[in-house]
Amino acid sequence: MSPQELAEAINAYVWKHYDRLVNLDRSYISKLELGKHHWPNAQYRAALRSILPAPDDASLGFYPRQRSQPQRPSGDHHGAEHEERTGSVASAAGNSSKALRAAERTIESIDLSDSPWTPDRIHELAGFIASGGELGPQTAREVSQAWRTTQPPQILELRSGRRIGQRLADLVIERTETLRRMDDFLGGADMHDLVRQELTTTLTMIDDASYTEPIGRQILASVGELAQLAGWVADDAGLRQQAERYYLAGVSAAHAARDEPLAANLLSTLSYQYANIGDPREAVLLATTAANGVPPHTTGTTRALLMERVAWANARLGDARATERALGAVDDLFTETKYAEPEPNFTYWLTRDEIAVMAGRxxxxxxxxxxxxxxxxxxxxxxxxxxxxxxxxxxxxxxxxxxxxxxxxxxxxxxxxxxxxxxxxxxxxxxxxxxxxxxxxxxxxxxxxxxxxxxxxxxxxxxxxxx
Structure with missing residues (x-):
């Protein structure tokens, strides 16, 4: 349903069930989606539950605001240093959250309808993948269904408090990696809502929560990873403008996390989109900027991936010499002795065959x-x-x-x-x-x-x- 169609459906429901004539329009729905409106009254909530349909108000995304922090006993051994974010990280988190919320202007309510699937089951499958197990098409579809119909465990865990610890940060990283592997088997039209839901959930989780600087950087990096994946699947679903907003917002989150290789990957992926459907000159500029902007300790595989996008942008531009140079650099970088630093998760798919495919293309x-x-x-x-x-x-x-x-x-x-x-x-x-x-x-x-x-x-x- 479009926002206007949903508004008209609410008007009809209120007239039928409450004998009350109202004239809501699409702007009312947009304000609800953006969190710029008061809670809908009881009649409007009843209409939304019936039309969408949804079992309760929480399923529509209307959660009570919990702004105040729980009081801690004076003898709490964790200490303030374990609870408070540093000023720089707190500011970065707030700015990144706002940037991503602006990028998510078309976010729909999360579907939390009843399902036999549980957060533990999703966590189990995520752990299976993280441990090196193979994820096939059927498993990807199962996890996809679970994601659509189960309340995110991040929200469940935070209901008892507003502190993000290492366990919750690891859960976000694990779920991000699961979604990335699912994308190997499912198209963008199937994946976009799932990734958008996860991004929204993660933003909801970090909003006003307390965490240490290392945890904050991990969470912000996960936001950047999710934004990159959201852009990728949105582009694959034909939602090109949305994809660009995801990528640019992700760059903001990656910089806040001080993860320059991730920021470069986001810019580089955006250059890939520009090369395919936009101005190839802009694509060359973006791809080259990303490849030249990573620090010296960046792994050879990461730099090879960035140079692949440089090669493709130049090929789309028709510059054969620049394309050949970039392809040669990809080969050299990929065969470099691996650095002690671990490879980023986003490079997992780059293999010799993938490099051959890009050269062939x-x-x-x-x-x-x-x-x-x-x-x-x-x-x-x-x-x-x-x-x-x-x-x-x-x-x-x-x-x-x-x-x-x-x-x-x-x-x-x-x-x-x-x-x-x-x-x-x-x-x-x-x-x-x-x-x-x-x-x-x-x-x-x-x-x-x-x-x-x-x-x-x-x-x-x-x-x-x-x-």
Whole structure:
């Protein structure tokens, strides 16, 4: 429902059940979403519970405000040093919270309807992933369902107080990593609400809570990680403007956490979005800024990831020489002796095959099909088919490379595989690439195989792909 539709539904409910004529409009709903309005009265809350539907007021996101801190016994052995944030971290947390709240202007109420799933069950699955267990498509869907229907454990834990300790900080980090792994199997249209809910929950948790400086930096870094993931899945759901707001707000949180590699990754990911759908010159500037802005101790894998975005932005710009230089740097950085510093979580997916795929995509962009076919064929053959979005994307570039090499038959054969993979995931990136292939194949529309691809694509339209 749009805000206006929801407002009109409330008007109708109040008229029917209370014989009262009201004329709410979309601005009232927007104020509720932004927390700029008083609590709705009993009639409006009853209407919202009925329309949405929701079992109680808390399910709508209306929580009693608890601004005062609980009194502590004078002999509390934890001491003030364990409770108070430093001025700089407190200020950074407040500013980052405001920035992210501004970025979340379309946040909807969290669905907390009854479910057999429990926070402990989500925590158990998160621990399974953190311990190195494999997360497959079915498990990802199960965790996705749990996330949608279970009250976040962060909120449950804070109801007895407003102090964030190490256990709660670790829980936020663990849940962020679980969501990141789920994104390997689910498309942006399925993931966006989940990540947005987690980001909102984490912001609610840190609002007015007390924590030490190290805990504060961990939490803010998690906010930055969640903002990066929110931007990624929003872009994959076709919500490009929202994605940009997430990325920029995440940069603010990462800087507040003094995590420059994370801030660079956020800027770099935004450059990737600009390269795909915006001005490639802006993308080159952002990607280069991110790659040059990390401190010397940044790991080789992190810097290789940042240079991949530099290569892609330059390929989209059509600068072959700069692209080649960046790809060479990626190879050198990835093979560097690992630093003692651990790799950031956001680099977990970067492998030799992923580097080959990016090089192949760059060569497709530069109209050099021979190296592109060699690189993409080898990497795709080794790729896990359960990662349907990436499988579809990478096959689409291989199909385009075959078409550049004037091999229409091979192109259509690969394009059909890409289409089959795309039908299994709600991804605007995948559907956009499939439509791009159809456009590229249009000059050969009399070819029997091309007609086969066109008909298969037409038959897949009812799957309601994102646009």
């Amino acid at each position: 760059c060569y497709v962009q530069l109209q050099r099909p021979e190296p592109a076919i060699t690189l993409l064929t080898g990497a795709v053959d080794r790729y896990d088919d359960s990662h349907q979005r990436e499988t579809s994307l990478y096959l689409s570039y291989l199909a385009e490379a075959h078409l550049q090499a004037k091999d229409v038959e091979a192109s259509v054969t690969v394009a059909l595989r890409a289409l089959e993979a795309a039908m299994g995931v709600a991804s605007a990136r995948s559907s956009g690439r499939i439509n791009h292939l159809l456009h590229l194949l249009a000059p050969s529309k009399t070819n029997e195989r091309v007609r086969e691809f066109s008909e298969a694509l037409l038959a897949s339209r009812p799957h309601a792909w994102p646009t």
